Amino acid sequence: xxxxxxxxxxxxxxxxxxxxxxxxxxxxxxxxxxxxxxxxxxxxxxxxxxxxxxxxxxxxxxxxxxxxxxxxxxxxxxxxxxxxxxxxxxxxxxxxxxxxxxxxxxxxxxxxxxxxxxxxxxxxxxxxxxxxxxxxxxxxxxxxxxxxxxxxxxxxxxxxxxxxxxxxxxxxxxxxxxxxxxxxxxxxxxxxxxxxxxxxxxxxxxxxxxxxxxxxxxxxxxxxxxxxxxxxxxxxxxxxxxxxxxxxxxxxxxxxxxxxxxxxxxxxxxxxxxxxxxxxxxxxxxxxxxxxxxxxxxxxxxxxxxxxxxxxxxxxxxxxxxx
Numbered sequence: 001x002x003x004x005x006x007x008x009x010x011x012x013x014x015x016x017x018x019x020x021x022x023x024x025x026x027x028x029x030x031x032x033x034x035x036x037x038x039x040x041x042x043x044x045x046x047x048x049x050x051x052x053x054x055x056x057x058x059x060x061x062x063x064x065x066x067x068x069x070x071x072x073x074x075x076x077x078x079x080x081x082x083x084x085x086x087x088x089x090x091x092x093x094x095x096x097x098x099x100x101x102x103x104x105x106x107x108x109x110x111x112x113x114x115x116x117x118x119x120x121x122x123x124x125x126x127x128x129x130x131x132x133x134x135x136x137x138x139x140x141x142x143x144x145x146x147x148x149x150x151x152x153x154x155x156x157x158x159x160x161x162x163x164x165x166x167x168x169x170x171x172x173x174x175x176x177x178x179x180x181x182x183x184x185x186x187x188x189x190x191x192x193x194x195x196x197x198x199x200x201x202x203x204x205x206x207x208x209x210x211x212x213x214x215x216x217x218x219x220x221x222x223x224x225x226x227x228x229x230x231x232x233x234x235x236x237x238x239x240x241x242x243x244x245x246x247x248x249x250x251x252x253x254x255x256x257x258x259x260x261x262x263x264x265x266x267x268x269x270x271x272x273x274x275x276x277x278x279x280x281x282x283x284x285x286x287x288x289x290x291x292x293x294x295x296x297x298x299x300x301x302x303x304x305x306x307x308x309x310x311x312x313x314x315x316x317x318x319x320x321x322x323x
Contacts (some may be wrong), residue, residue, distance in 0.1 A: 003094030009049030012307035019132035036117035037092035062092030066116035086116035122154035129261035138163030140209035148175035160319030
């Protein structure tokens with residue numbers, strides 16, 4: 001089969017597609033023929049060796065997928081050959097991958113592979129962050145940083161399903177329009193020097209209840225300073241590239257909390273939790289309580305440029321590679 005292989009850490013432009021052996025399912029695994037694979041900011045960091053966790057070399061990048069099962073391990077009882085599935089597992093930028101059965105979810109008939117390939121990580125992260133980490137309550141007001149990207153749009157969709165009022169923060173008019181199209185109630189330009197004043201107006205000076213922060217950088221501290229007493233700042237990632245060093249006087253004086261929302265770390269520690277999260281999200285999808293944002297697609301062969309565009313923050317919404 002064909003796969004993109006990282007033999008040494010470096011820029012995504014150095015990636016090449018090569019022949020590798022087909023994967024073989026272990027007792028609790030399935031092999032999936034990949035139809036589509038989601039692109040995330042983390043993927044571009046991993047191939048450069050810049051993420052907090054460095055996979056051993058060589059490895060096939062990519063972490064989310066949709067496709068059809070072509071083989072099942074002997075201990076797998078809930079999945080079968082020929083079944084459409086989506087999920088998360090390392091190695092999705094390939095023709096096939098081996099995935100733990102626990103992290104594969106049957107794809108509903110009315111969800112396309114393209115939507116499914118960008119669903120598992122971003123939407124499960126949003127549910128984990130809002131519900132399990134942030135203890136979000138219906139009617140609360142939340143700010144989503146990076147609201148036009150795939151992670152931000154998923155946070156908007158899940159937040160709206162939970163009854164939150166969402167303010168989307170994005171840097172350009174087109175990106176703010178994308179956040180509104182994804183369901184944000186209001187938007188702000190967080191590159192403007194007075195953007196916190198706009199937040200005060202939008203919250204009637206009462207402050208934010210929650211901040212969903214996959215961006216970091218300079219925006220993080222300003223957003224945290226806009227929290228109300230009892231507010232929760234959910235740390236999801238650092239797409240800006242800089243990990244902010246926030247003074248602990250802010251949570252002290254604001255009487256707010258900083259909460260880490262690392263869904264991947266939680267699932268690696270407790271993989272059985274994924275099934276309930278996916279079931280909840282798919283139930284909301286079936287009930288039309290939650291509508292995933294549209295995705296854009298490119299051919300799998302274009303992966304190196306796709307990762308570069310993701311790292312340079314040129315993308316709006318979720319990008320999915322298709323075989």
